[in-house]
Amino acid sequence: MKLYSILLVCSGGMSTSLLVTKMEKAAEEQGIEVKVKAIAETDLQNNLDGVQAVLLGPQVRYMLTKIKAATEPKGIPVDVISSVDYGMMKGENVLKQAISMIESK
Template sequence: MRKIILLCSAGMSTSMLVKKMKEAAAADNYACEIEAFPMSEAKAKASDADIIFLGPQVRFSKDKVAEQCPGRPVEVIDMKLYGRMDGKGVIARAKQALGD
């Protein structure tokens, strides 16, 4: 089972995306755990993730998160996918990045 973590400013809009991602993963029979947290919890909550996605509004924090969570892929969610709340598209990107 894959662990996918999303980080954003406060976790509000990203939690809506998490719901869409969970629906897309279930429809695709992709075994994963998906959670969203505020940036302030990056090190505590994302250090054991298989992949970490950042909301576009915190894209400037990519290097900091990569430093706090070494060995974990850190990606910024595409602004179009985020704006459309395209859970299927973000899951597809996670699978591609992880080689699943």
């Protein structure tokens, strides 16, 4: 079974931790193996090893260009989580977004 390694980035790493739980639950229900971690943007460089996709919380979307500069040389795709999925904590939708990014690179 393939393991998907996903990193969620927000300003403090706190608000995304609930989303991590929802994504893990959705993956478990679908029989998908994932490793999801939520971090603050300041910890990004220390957490890129083995990561296959980086998703930003909507509140840090302004950092997209800066984060792409750090991840694209490593072949790691980056995108922003939709405000609706984030606000409603739709883990299944965010999981689908991340897997789609990984599969299409």
